[in-house]
Amino acid sequence: MPIRIFLDDERATPAGWVRAWWPDEVITLLQTCEVAEVSLDHDLGDDQRGMFGVDALHRMEAGVPHG
Numbered sequence: 001m002p003i004r005i006f007l008d009d010e011r012a013t014p015a016g017w018v019r020a021w022w023p024d025e026v027i028t029l030l031q032t033c034e035v036a037e038v039s040l041d042h043d044l045g046d047d048q049r050g051m052f053g054v055d056a057l058h059r060m061e062a063g064v065p066h067g
Helices: 023-032 053-061
Strands: 003-007 018-020 035-040
Parallel strands (some): 003 018, 003 035
């Protein structure tokens, strides 16, 4: 059954969604799971890590291999 991925560092995860805190977690889920839908938070709150929801989008556009 396909999963729905919710990338956000602050808001609560909606029922029925799999939580990801960082874009690299989204990429791993895309590579290992069947995914129906992805919700990406634009501004993840860790400036030191320097990652944004759009980072996962760029990887998806580049053709992330998936399982």
